Amino acid sequence: EVRLWESGGGLFQPGNSLRLSCTPSGFTFTKFAMSWVRQPPGKGLQWLSAISASLRDTNYADSVKGRFTISRDNSKNTLYLQISSLRADDTAVYYCVKDRLGVTTGNFDSWGQGTLVTVSS
Amino acid sequence: QSVVTQPPSASGTPGQRVTLSCSGSRSNIETNNVYWYQHLPGTAPKLLIFNNNQRPSGVPERFFGSKSGTSASLTISGLRSEDEAHYYCATWDDFLRGVVFGGGTQLTVL
Numbered sequence: 001e002v003r004l005w006e007s008g009g010g011l012f013q014p015g016n017s018l019r020l021s022c023t024p025s026g027f028t029f030t031k032f033a034m035s036w037v038r039q040p041p042g043k044g045l046q047w048l049s050a051i052s053a054s055l056r057d058t059n060y061a062d063s064v065k066g067r068f069t070i071s072r073d074n075s076k077n078t079l080y081l082q083i084s085s086l087r088a089d090d091t092a093v094y095y096c097v098k099d100r101l102g103v104t105t106g107n108f109d110s111w112g113q114g115t116l117v118t119v120s121s
Numbered sequence: 122q123s124v125v126t127q128p129p130s131a132s133g134t135p136g137q138r139v140t141l142s143c144s145g146s147r148s149n150i151e152t153n154n155v156y157w158y159q160h161l162p163g164t165a166p167k168l169l170i171f172n173n174n175q176r177p178s179g180v181p182e183r184f185f186g187s188k189s190g191t192s193a194s195l196t197i198s199g200l201r202s203e204d205e206a207h208y209y210c211a212t213w214d215d216f217l218r219g220v221v222f223g224g225g226t227q228l229t230v231l
Contacts, residue, residue: 035220037166037222044123044207044209044222044223044224044225045158045160045166045209045211045222045225046222047211047219047220047221047222050219050220059218059219059220060219061217061219062217062219095165095166100171104213104220105153105154105213105220106153106154106156106211106212106213106220106221107154107156107168107171107172108156108158108166108168108211109168109171109177111165111166111167112165113165114165
């Protein structure tokens with residue numbers, strides 16, 4: 001069974017940085033593209049960033065370019081999302097998501113349970 | 122404001138058929154596959170439809186996806202109370218070079 005475990009959420013001060021991690025199990029991590037998606041309170045799903053299986057391609061939503069950095073360590077089977085200059089509107093549940101293919105398509109067949117990030121002073 | 126739009130709400134009674142719409146443009150829906158997700162509060166979103174009209178294993182045949190031009194639809198037949206959820210369409214956008222989600226439709230089963 002595919003499982004995705006997010007960690008690294010919590011309460012953060014505006015202006016600080018954080019790194020979210022995602023540890024998968026139940027599939028061959030190195031074969032699939034991965035994404036991060038978030039849901040702010042009371043709002044819809046927002047795709048943030050993706051990285052291909054080969055690490056060759058990374059993509060970002062325009063709204064997060066420059067502040068968010070996606071990476072993966074295929075030797076450690078871990079996906080990361082680094083967020084800098086945190087703002088109150090970064091408050092959201094952050095989901096780690098597996099794509100069905102090695103490149104990003106939006107075909108997200110497995111989702112983690114999410115980790116809550118709250119940005120507040 | 123998403124480049125892919127969905128009506129914010131829809132409703133139906135048990136047993137009815139409802140259709141949820143998703144409208145985009147040439148750079149996204151028209152030229153790429155559409156995916157539909159069901160999201161119940163407090164749970165992880167679930168893939169309902171992939172590649173416009175394919176159902177993953179375990180998704181009932183009551184859920185039907187279609188696409189025509191720059192629009193896509195999700196039709197739910199034999200509506201049940203457990204279908205009450207938020208439904209999101211998603212696709213790749215060639216211009217933005219990223220995945221775009223619609224704003225979501227909250228389906229209420231009356």
